[in-house]
Amino acid sequence: MVVRNEKRQVNQWLARSLPWVAYGLVNDPLKRQRLAMCGRHFWLISLLTAAVVWAGPTPLARYSASSTASGAAPSGPSDGDRFSRALDHVWKAAEGATNAWWQADFVSPISLGAILQVVGEHDFVFTNAPVDYVWQTTQDGEHWDDLQETRVVHERRLYRIHRLTKVVKARAIRWKIEAIRNGPPVLREVEFYPQTNAVIEFPDWVVAVNMTHDSRLPGHGQEFIPLAKSVRADVVAQQIWLTDFTPEWVAIEPRPLAAFSSGSFKDWCQVDRNHWRGTEQLLRAAQLPIWASCGGAQGLAIVAEYGVEQPWDCPHCRDPRSPKIPIYTHIGHLPGNHTLACGDYDECIFERGPQTVRAVTADPVFAGLPAEFHVMESHCGQLEWLPAGWDLIATAGTGTLTKLQCLRVHGRPIYAAQFHIEMAGTPELSKTIMANFLKAASAWRRSEQTK
Incomplete structure (x- = not known):
């Protein structure tokens, strides 16, 4: 999963905050003095921290699902590899699922204008994929709103871009699957974009x-x-x-x-x-x-x-x-x-x-x-x-x-x-x-x- 622009904002916040958060958690006077010195040079620490966060695997969200097949993971669709079908790169529901959901909870609310999804277990045939579904958002973690522009009945596409009519704020996003074709659904990749008219590059x-x-x-x-x-x-x-x-x-x-x-x-x-x-x-x-x-x-x-x-x-x-x-x-x-x-x-x-x-x-x-x-x-x-x-x-x-x-x-x-x-x-x-x-x-x- 890729969250455009939001990722950079989170990195900047972490870079500014980490030295001072650490200062507040340390009781040893000598260590506090050293962290204070780091705080006085927080711009350098910020730069280094941002580089680590930006380049590394630090997640922007916590991922969960109704069930997950052995070897797969809810975090699989977040690795930036759109077309991998390897189990450790995808989310796949457990066998026997008749409906399912996949969810991303963000460290801070994001702006959402468009969604790119890549689904299915086969390289080029629509199978192990959702037939009927809708994407949902929540502000409080309890009440979910359907994004009606994303509701699909009788899906037949491996690749789809959903564009909302207006930007919404979301603390979490859920993929609610209501019907499945030929086995447990597979989500290979999902990307969230902050603008409804976002330019979404996709290979021929x-x-x-x-x-x-x-x-x-x-x-x-x-x-x-x-x-x-x-x-x-x-x-x-x-x-x-x-x-x-x-x-x-x-x-x-x-x-x-x-x-x-x-x-x-x-x-x-x-x-x-x-x-x-x-x-x-x-x-x-x-x-x-x-x-x-x-x-x-x-x-x-x-x-x-x-x-x-x-x-x-x-x-x-x-x-x-x-x-x-x-x-x-x-x-x-x-x-x-x-x-x-x-x-x-x-x-x-x-x-x-x-x-x-x-x-x-x-x-x-x-x-x-x-x-x-x-x-x-x-x-x-x-x-x-x-x-x-x-x-x-x-x-x-x-x-x-x-x-x-x-x-x-x-x-x-x-x-x-x-x-x-x-x-x-x-x-x-x-x-x-x-x-x-x-x-x-x-x-x-x-x-x-x-x-």
Whole structure:
């Protein structure tokens, strides 16, 4: 836990007071005389004491909790290490807790305007974390007031900044947890800020979206996370399932730098379109850089062209007289007369393994690459044309069948790639594209912040 500004005030008070407090507690005349001499030079003692207090582990608060798991400690979230998951760096409630609380009692009242919290036991999946909670403050240690701006129901974020509407004074702060997900809650780090508009630095972080029908996490698409970390060691991440990928989730501070969308295993007539509603809204807003692979790329094109309100079909169930999403087709089928069920790909022609792709524009994500390059693919579906407002930036290279290999929303760092940079097989190329994409996302965010 970090208390900005308050810590320095406490240090100054201790530095001024310690020599005189010691003087009053010592009865030995010689020792009192020596302390008095120190008191006369209290500015020097103050400087030394402040240095020790500022640099050392002297706590600014006393920490407590409803219960604590073996090896963890209520003081764990106060060590300044935001992302450590080691037990001695976090607070974790004891097994069996259905609700819980964590509390910090300060040596003197603090001003509170904002709170940064990092929760959860897993590195990038929301688990062992509070679902429903509220932060509370007290002036007397007995009566607690809810900070309504911090009340959250159905939490899904590992990282969150709460901003109060006005600054409040607090002798103690309590995290009251009313519902828990998947085991005892873990608080990795908490920081308190004295201003409601405090500038809270947070590292760039990315969200990896599992776009498949299987909502279990970690899941498909998690492969983007180690790839991002391989080119930016400071990047942190969270993985979510498709239904959580909404404008509301993205808008919570701290906001992600970019999102990565995985492939999908079902054909589009088998997909619940409502699960893609948030993706459609984010795509239309075009405020979040996105890199989508394979089925995720096809999904972006489909929602861009048709939305989620009208039914979707697939090439196997499509009525040629009245196609629903003809932008999506299959590469082809093996010779013979086949009656193919939706989702049956046994007779489909696939492109698997390294394939040749050719850049058709000098897009920043292809910086440092030759005009033709090899990248991993695994698909039988493809897009037939560009959605309105999209540009083609890569097409099929020598020997490759799928023509629309990478699309980009015009003027935005939103990409739909038929190939897989997150798949093992072409590591150096994948790192190059990932580094270029993160660089483009950062540049776009800076440009938006200056508008």
